Amino acid sequence: MATTVRAVPRGRAAHVLAYHLVGYRRTWRATVFSSFLLPVIYLAGIGLGVGGYVDRGHHLGVAYLSFLAPGVLATTALTIGVEESTYRVFSQFEWDRTYEAMLATPLRVVDLLLGQLAFVVFRALVAVVVFLAVMAAFGTVHSPWAVAVVPVGGLIALACAAPTFAFTATQSSAQGFSVLQRFAVIPVQLFSGVFFPVSQLPAPVRPLAYLSPLWHGVELCRGLTLGTLHPWPALGHLAYLAVWAGVGFALAARTFRRRLVV
Amino acid sequence: MLSTLLLRVDPRRAGAVVERNVLVHRRGWIVLLSGFFEPFLYLLALGIGLGHLVGSVPAPGGGTVPYPVFVAPAMLAVQAMNAALTETTFNVFGKLKYMRLYDAVLATPVTPTELALGEIGWCLARSGLYSAAFLGVMAVLGLTPSWWAVLAWPAALLIGFAFAALGMALTTFLRSWQDFDYVVVIMMVMFMFAGTFTPLSAYPAWVRPLVELTPLYHGVALTRSLTTGSPDLGALGHVAYLVVCVVLGLWIAARRMARLLLT
Numbered sequence: 001m002a003t004t005v006r007a008v009p010r011g012r013a014a015h016v017l018a019y020h021l022v023g024y025r026r027t028w029r030a031t032v033f034s035s036f037l038l039p040v041i042y043l044a045g046i047g048l049g050v051g052g053y054v055d056r057g058h059h060l061g062v063a064y065l066s067f068l069a070p071g072v073l074a075t076t077a078l079t080i081g082v083e084e085s086t087y088r089v090f091s092q093f094e095w096d097r098t099y100e101a102m103l104a105t106p107l108r109v110v111d112l113l114l115g116q117l118a119f120v121v122f123r124a125l126v127a128v129v130v131f132l133a134v135m136a137a138f139g140t141v142h143s144p145w146a147v148a149v150v151p152v153g154g155l156i157a158l159a160c161a162a163p164t165f166a167f168t169a170t171q172s173s174a175q176g177f178s179v180l181q182r183f184a185v186i187p188v189q190l191f192s193g194v195f196f197p198v199s200q201l202p203a204p205v206r207p208l209a210y211l212s213p214l215w216h217g218v219e220l221c222r223g224l225t226l227g228t229l230h231p232w233p234a235l236g237h238l239a240y241l242a243v244w245a246g247v248g249f250a251l252a253a254r255t256f257r258r259r260l261v262v
Numbered sequence: 263m264l265s266t267l268l269l270r271v272d273p274r275r276a277g278a279v280v281e282r283n284v285l286v287h288r289r290g291w292i293v294l295l296s297g298f299f300e301p302f303l304y305l306l307a308l309g310i311g312l313g314h315l316v317g318s319v320p321a322p323g324g325g326t327v328p329y330p331v332f333v334a335p336a337m338l339a340v341q342a343m344n345a346a347l348t349e350t351t352f353n354v355f356g357k358l359k360y361m362r363l364y365d366a367v368l369a370t371p372v373t374p375t376e377l378a379l380g381e382i383g384w385c386l387a388r389s390g391l392y393s394a395a396f397l398g399v400m401a402v403l404g405l406t407p408s409w410w411a412v413l414a415w416p417a418a419l420l421i422g423f424a425f426a427a428l429g430m431a432l433t434t435f436l437r438s439w440q441d442f443d444y445v446v447v448i449m450m451v452m453f454m455f456a457g458t459f460t461p462l463s464a465y466p467a468w469v470r471p472l473v474e475l476t477p478l479y480h481g482v483a484l485t486r487s488l489t490t491g492s493p494d495l496g497a498l499g500h501v502a503y504l505v506v507c508v509v510l511g512l513w514i515a516a517r518r519m520a521r522l523l524l525t
Contacts, residue, residue, distance in 0.1 A: 033443040038450055045454025046308075049464060053329075054315045064315070175292075182296035190307035200314050 012107050016115020019102075021122070034083070035127040039076045040134055043069055046195070047138075060197070062226060069140040070149065070221035071194030073131050077124045077153040078214050081160030082185055084120045086177045089168040099260055109256045113249065117161055124157030125150060135225065143227025152224065152238075156217035159241040162248025169255035188212045193219070213244045271379060275372045279380025280387065294388070298395050301341040305399070308459070309333040320461050322483070323492025327407075334405040335489040336458040338396055338414060339481035342421040344449065345389035350429030351445050354381055355436055364523055374519040378512065382426040386419060389426075393418035400489065408491020417488055417501075421481035424504040427511025428477065434518035452478040477507050 024031075043065070051064035060067050092098040102112055128150050135141050167180065191201065192214035201209055209215050216237040223229025287294055313329035321327040357363040367377055397415055400406050406414075436442070455469075456478035462470055473479050480500040487493045487500075 027440075030440045030443045033447050037447060041447075041450050041454050046312075046459060049454075049460040050312065050316060052464060053317065053319060053460070054312075057315060057317055059315050179292055179296055182300050186300060187303055190303055191311075195307060196311040196315055200311055 012111040013114035013118065016102065016107065016112055017118045017122075018115075020116060020119035024119070024123075031123070035076065035080060035123070036130050039072050039127075039131055042072050043134070043138065047072075063140075065138060066140040066142065066226065067222070068195065069135045069138065070225040071192075071218045073128060073135065073149060073153065073225075074156055074214060074217040074221045075189055075194055076127050076131055077156035077217065078160045078185075078189070080124045080127055081120060081157035082164050082180075084123060085161045085164035086168055086180065087174065089116070089165055090171060090174055090177070093169070093259060099256075103260055109260060110253060113165065113252055113256060117158060117165070117249070120161045121154045121158055125154050128153030141225050143225060145227055145229065146225045149221045149224050152217065152220045155238070155241050155245065156213065159213045159217075159244035159248065162245050162252055164248075166248060166251035166255045169252065169259050188214050192217075213241055216240045270373065271376050276376040276380040276383060278370075279367065279372065279377055280384045283381075283384040297345065297388070297392055301337050301344075301392070301396055302399055304340075305330075305334055305337050305396075305403075309337065309405075310403075320463060321490055321492065322461075322487050323490065323494075327490055330403070331405050331407065331490060332461075332486070333459065334400050334403075335414060335485040336482045338393060338400070338418055338489075339421050339478065339485045340453055340458060341396055342389050342393055342418040343425045343452070343478055343481065345392055346385055346422040346425035347429045347445070347449055349385040349388065350381065350426045351433050351436070352442065354430060354433050355439075355442075358433065358522070364519075368523050374523055375516040378430050378515045378519055382423070382430060382512075385426045386422050389422040390415075390419050393422070406489045408489065410487075410491045410493055411489040413493075414485045414488040417481075417484050420501065420504050420508075421477075421485070424477055424481070424507035424511065427508045427515060429511075430515035431511045431518065434515060434522055452476050457482050477504065480504055 047065040047068045051068070054060070054064040099112060103109070132141070132146065132149060135146075164180075167176075171177075191205075191209050192198070192212045193209065194214070198206060198209045198215060220229070220234060220237045223234065309330040313333070316329040318326040318328050319332050321332070364377060368374065372380070393415055397406070397411065397418070401411065432445070436445070455465075455473060456476045457473055458478070462473060462479075465473060480503045484497055484500040484504070487497050
C-alpha cells in the first residue's frame with residue numbers, strides 16, 4: 001500500500017498515458033481506417049489520378065505525387081492532432097467524466113494534459129511511420145533525411161492538439177466541433193500548400209496561409225522527403241510549431257483548470 | 263410491395279417528421295450554414311488552385327474544358343451525396359439507437375415508412391438549399407458554360423434522394439459507431455475515384471467497370487454533362503440508375519425499419 005502511494009507522484013503523467021494506451025488496445029482497429037487508409041486513398045486518388053495531368057505541364061519541377069505525398073503526411077498529423085482532441089477530450093469532461101475520476105487521485109491537471117498529449121503524439125508517430133513506408137513504396141522518398149519527418153509529424157500533432165484541447169475545454173456541447181472542423185480545419189487543410197504551392201494564392205490571402213501551422217509542417221516534411229530543406233528556414237518552421245505547442249499547452253492548462261478545479 | 267407501402271403514406275404525418283427537424287435546427291443554424299461553406303472551399307482549392315497546375319482536361323462532349331469547369335459539377339454531386347449520407351447515416355443512427363427518438367415517434371400514428379420518408383424529405387430540403395447556393399456560386403464564377411446547368415439543380419436533388427434512400431437502408435444494418443468507419447471509407451473512396459477529379463478515360467481499363475458501378479459516378483457524369491452543356495442519351499441512363507437506387511433504398515429501408523422498431 002505504502003509503495004503504491006509513493007509510486008504515484010513519480011511520473012504521474014505516465015499513468016495517464018498508460019490509461020489511454022490500455023484503452024487504445026481495444027479501439028485501434030477503427031483508427032486504422034482514418035489514420036492509414038484515408039491518407040493512402042487521398043494519395044492514390046489525387047496524386048496518381050490528377051498527377052498525370054499536372055506532370056504534363058512541369059510546373060513544379062518534381063513529380064506531382066512526390067510534391068503531394070509529404071503534404072498529405074503533414075495533414076495526417078494535423079488530422080490526428082485535432083481528432084483526438086475534440087470528441088475524445090469532450091467525452092472525458094462531459095459524458096464519461098474520466099477527468100473527475102482522475103483528479104480524485106493524486107494526479108494534477110497538468111498530468112492529465114501531459115499524459116493525454118503524449119498519447120496524441122504517440123498516435124501521430126505511428127501513423128507517420130506507416131505513411132512514410134507507403135511513400136517509399138510509391139517511390140516518393142528522395143532523401144535519407146526523410147526519416148526526420150517522424151519527429152516533425154509528432155510536433156505537428158502536438159502543435160495542433162494543444163490549442164484544440166484548450167478549445168474543447170471551453171465547449172458546453174459537442175456542436176462546436178463541426179463548426180471548428182468546417183471553419184478552421186478544412187480551410188487549413190486545403191490552403192496550406194498541400195495540394196498546390198501557396199505562391200498561387202492571391203497575394204492578400206497568402207499571409208493567412210503562412211500563419212497556419214500546417215503550412216510550416218508541410219514545408220518541413222516536403223523539404224525533408226525531397227532533400228531540399230535549408231537549415232535556417234527549417235529552424236524557423238520548427239520554432240513556429242513549438243510556439244503553437246507551448247502557447248496551446250498554457251491555454252489548455254488554464255481552461256482545464258477553470259473547468260475542472262472549483 | 264413498395265407500392266403498397268407507399269399507398270398507405272399520409273403526407274401530413276411524414277411532414278410532421280420534417281417539421282421536427284426544422285424545429286431542432288432553429289438553434290443549430292451555424293452548423294447548417296457551415297454546410298454551404300465546405301464545398302465552396304473544396305471548389306476553390308481543388309478546382310481553381312489545383313486547376314492552375316492541371317490546365318485543361320477532356321470534356322464529356324468531346325474537346326477540352328478548363329479544370330475548374332470540369333471539377334465544379336462533380337463537387338455539386340459530391341455535396342449532394344455528402345449531405346444525404348451524413349444526415350441519413352450519422353444522424354439517423356443516433357436517433358435510432360441512442361436518442362431512441364423513433365421509438366417515441368412510432369408511439370404516435372406515424373408509420374415506419376412515413377418516418378423514413380420524412381427523414382429523407384428533410385434531408386432533401388437541406389441538400390436542395392445547398393445545391394442551389396452552390397450552383398449560384400458556380401454561375402458567378404463562370405463555371406457553367408451552358409443553360410443546361412439549370413437542370414443540374416433537379417439532378418442534384420435526385421442524387422441526394424438516391425443517397426438518402428441508400429443511406430437509410432445502410433443505417434439499418436449498422437451495429438455501432440465503430441461501423442461508421444466503413445461508411446467514411448465508402449464515401450471517401452467514391453469521392454476520390456468516381457470520376458470526380460479525372461475523366462473515366464484516365465483510369466486503367468479494368469478499373470472502369472468498378473467506377474461505373476458506383477452511384478456517385480452516375481451523379482457526377484449527369485451533373486457534368488449538364489453544366490458543360492453536352493447532355494445526350496447517356497444522361498437518361500444515369501437518371502435511370504439513380505432512380506433504381508432510390509426505389510431499392512426506400513424498399514429496404516422501410517422494411518428493415520419496420521422490423522427493427524416494431525418487433
